[in-house]
Amino acid sequence: DAKTTQPNSMESNEEEPVHLPCNHSTISGTDYIHWYRQLPSQGPEYVIHGLTSNVNNRMASLAIAEDRKSSTLILHRATLRDAAVYYCILRDNYQLIWGAGTKLIIKP
Amino acid sequence: NAGVTQTPKFQVLKTGQSMTLQCAQDMNHNSMYWYRQDPGMGLRLIYYSASEGTTDKGEVPNGYNVSRLNKREFSLRLESAAPSQTSVYFCASSEAGGLSQYFGPGTRLTVT
Numbered sequence: 001d002a003k004t005t006q007p008n009s010m011e012s013n014e015e016e017p018v019h020l021p022c023n024h025s026t027i028s029g030t031d032y033i034h035w036y037r038q039l040p041s042q043g044p045e046y047v048i049h050g051l052t053s054n055v056n057n058r059m060a061s062l063a064i065a066e067d068r069k070s071s072t073l074i075l076h077r078a079t080l081r082d083a084a085v086y087y088c089i090l091r092d093n094y095q096l097i098w099g100a101g102t103k104l105i106i107k108p
Numbered sequence: 109n110a111g112v113t114q115t116p117k118f119q120v121l122k123t124g125q126s127m128t129l130q131c132a133q134d135m136n137h138n139s140m141y142w143y144r145q146d147p148g149m150g151l152r153l154i155y156y157s158a159s160e161g162t163t164d165k166g167e168v169p170n171g172y173n174v175s176r177l178n179k180r181e182f183s184l185r186l187e188s189a190a191p192s193q194t195s196v197y198f199c200a201s202s203e204a205g206g207l208s209q210y211f212g213p214g215t216r217l218t219v220t
Contacts, residue, residue, distance in 0.1 A: 042213065096209070
């Protein structure tokens, strides 16, 4: 199964953009790249997903490298409510392969 | 809409006891999932149901059984609980294909 690699933690200042990196060098051509986040003591929350092209939605943007071996989740203006663990996940048919994620710390 | 609901929120079992975790969704989703999350780890898929009437094993199915009761409900049963099954259990649902899964609030299970 293709896996992802993310930094254990990152810090950012409030109201600044945040770039969360993810490496997935063994990704296959049909794997979708998903991002979820998990706030403390809550279930995960879907953020965004993409296959080849960059994607935008109301929560974030997803930038996918041309060779698809890495991607970056971009939060355009982080708030304290964005403090969470962010998971970069590849989808294998119905199964999402979860890693340990990146803990994002937002400093006021 | 309530989204995905799970009962109970908390449960303590003794080794060898059995219990069923309940999950329901009101989004008319075809697919449903059961995950477990151990401290400091990502989620691991136990079982999933791609559509009503079907169930399939995920990454860690041993010690669990599931029932897709109807389109709305998907239950997870522990027949003989073990301390290694102490974890937080999440149910999720999605439209067919596994994209954009919506998660419930979780059940915190402790087996002593």
